[in-house]
Amino acid sequence: MTFDAETAYTELHAHFGERARRNEPLARHCTFGVGGPADIWVTLDSRDDLIGLTTLCAERRWPLLLAGNGTNVLYADAGVRGIVARIAMNGYSIEDGSNDTALLITHAGVSWPRLLNELAAAGWGGLEFGPGIPGTLGGGVISNAGAHGSDLAQVLEWVETLDASRCEEQPVAPTTRRYTLAELDLGYRHSRFRAQRRVQFDAEGYPVAAPRLLIEPAEIIMQLGIRLHREDPNVLRRLIEERKQHRKRTQPPQQSAGSVFKNPSGDYSGRLIEAAGMKGKMYGKAQFSERHANFIVNVGGAKAADVAALIREAHDRVREQFGVDLELEVELRGEWKVSQP
Template identity: 75%
Template sequence: MTFDAEIAYNELLAHFGRHVRRDEPLARHCTFGVGGPADVWVSVDTPEDLVGLVTICAEQRWPLLITGNGTNVLYADAGVRGVVARVALNAFTIEDRGDGTAFLTVGAGISWPRIINEIAPKGWGGLEFGPGIPGTLGGGVVSNAGVHGHDLGQVLEWVEIVDARQSEERPVAPTVVRYQHSELDLSYRHSRFRSQRRVQFDEEGNPVAAPRQLIEPAEIVMQLGIRLTQGDPQQLRAEIDEHKQYRKRTQPPQQSAGSIFKNPAGDYAGRLIEAVGLKGQIQGGAQISERHANFIVNVGGARADDVAALMREAHQRVYDRFGIDLELEVELRGEWKVS
């Protein structure tokens, strides 16, 4: 079925009102600050709206791409056809268990800095390692985000997802499923939701976006259950400030998507990229950061193709010299040229 953006826009406008836009520049919603327009953009801020949107798109056979804060995604210069929806579920509750622990139930769209600033003054710890992680908690589940030996999986008990996998073949309404910690396959920068999103490199060394599905991703993180522990608010604040200062000292201030590649076992991607002489390399308006070689930054007027070219160069040079196949942490989305 051919996607008619105007029809989709008008129907979604009737359901979601001011949360719907036409031809929305994705550069506004990507921390790289690059990317062309989305045909239709929607922001959903309740579980009901998220399930409703997925249901409509499944029934109408409209391509739907779900996103969070755009911190680990590179949108193509040509933009994204179909509907792009931001998960903006920010509500949370804290249940004090009375034994020095509490249980946090929180929407997948809330940012790390916001939730930390909400719970730390109340004396609840568990997430204080992540104030510099720019993404949402939902995105943090997908990549099992972490730093300094801490990661989300260490405090995560369960996640609730919108499962639209059956919708790929036929117009079936999604279901809501809860996965327990043991079912999430959590490890370093990995979860059960990550494997199908990995960017491959073709024979010429170009990064190739994962094949587009009708509903992407087909399993959408909607809500998390997290264990908290009681702590001293001042001590928690000191730890938060320490993590923030460390990231400020070690990471570039320009627009970026954080680490570009996963660290290979026993080594560091930044060290390898620097060793092949690419630190500071410029392509158009993008640069491999002079502060940290595992960051690509927008130094002004960068295009998505500039960023992708630096990804290609870094991956290829490291592979040629060390035989290490660096894995991208960043996802490619949108209308990328087919090699």
Template identity: 55%
Template structure:
């Protein structure tokens, strides 16, 4: 195998996607056997992705793995690159909708809750946390230690790594305000065809290199679901390794704060979120807010708040959420999203953009 340096971050230097249809050699039984030797019972065949979706929908993954450590992650990505096994890496899946057909190849959930706090001379500190760390859990554990900075994300049901990709936020704050740096596993060279394929390497980026904006980082460029001309949602394009740059560690700036004050803030944020977040199964908000407007308000004014279509419903608490009332399919959810977007476009001439991702096949 020829090794080459992956391309730089020049937006004009685009790697063509790996052609999954021409990926040969992926044999579920063989891959399962090899992976089971490394991951034991954490490897499962034909795993229903509905079990790992916030919506509770989605077809099977050929192989499902839970990855717990940094070394396991690097080893899995390297193995999949060498064997040409398609790999999709996810966090909590709180903003992902899996197709009814499921996902071909391997789906790996990255978990792990290791972190360390390094105090600095100015009184602040740096939290170094793995991308699979639960944001709510981190916030709860830092509060009694007197470290503030991440408490606004107490109600975000995802991981810190997933939060970085979409620059997640709540209560008028987002991750970009406290982020200092990240470390990624750069697997872009793994998505090259033929002899040019290279193994992943570790890279470190400062916040200023990430193009962090409202619900956006450069890691979302080319990795977002879009609509076709008929208003149907298109799944995120896949390479052999998706995403091709995998967030492994985040460096977050913390500040000292009275533990009692932090605990009060956590309770306040949780109380506020409960007032508008649905009770039944749901992902995060479906659409991004258009500039100067609220997607929830536009959908409500279009007459869709509480609207029910089959087994799915536009939330009667916040119209930018959809809930699964039990037994829904991905197709049911996608049809309702299409209806919501079309009604808003017809009434206000505003084309809403997705905040969730469709993944599959």
């Protein structure tokens, strides 16, 4: 697909002002701290912004990648061609129900840490399993985020999306759609939104990003409905603090994207990676953490290619030594053919 970045930037800057940037380093927008430039970066503060930009990109045939807080993504060193737009809508409301329950209606861009603190102060429980989840609620749905024996599937009621799947073939406007919990196919680090996005490994063992779509993801999460229940604020604060401290003890402090691989059935990726001799292994300025072997950390100045090289070696070693084909939890975005070592 052809893309005239200057023409697109001129039009977008006229509408979004300083929220539209040219050649924005993606390393600033992901927790790995790596990644080259996006041709154009846009911050979306409202539902109208999201629908308007997606519609415009469908009409103009401009490639668009929607992003959240960048907590589960590895951007290529060559960056991303086209437009990368961060979903920053972060409002929410609480509708009181019966029997000390409520429905939380939240935009996809709300971050877990902020929301948990505010809900705890107001005496609303339901999401306190996630103080160590650094991403957004929308991103959490994609991977059915969870911790401490709980996950979103246990409290989620519905999700509203912007469906741009028909825009791939023709310049039509996206439509809105609501999915009930039963329609989301939520499982361990899985949802209907991840079904077509699994990272494969090529003949040389390198991770390969899923084929790029015109508008990606084709179904964009905009809003969520989550069940809450009344709880003592002091109990919630204590539980959240305990889980924060647990995260500090068990997870590395350096820049990372959390767990690199999903746990295989009946085992743990960290155990397998450590048993394969990869714990502490470095490539360039990226390292499998000494604290937790399923974390790759940026020790200062790492490249995306360094991270990819570690992913390749760990995947190969675990498969060769234990016969386990580890599935990548981190999503790859950008021009990966350029950046492989």
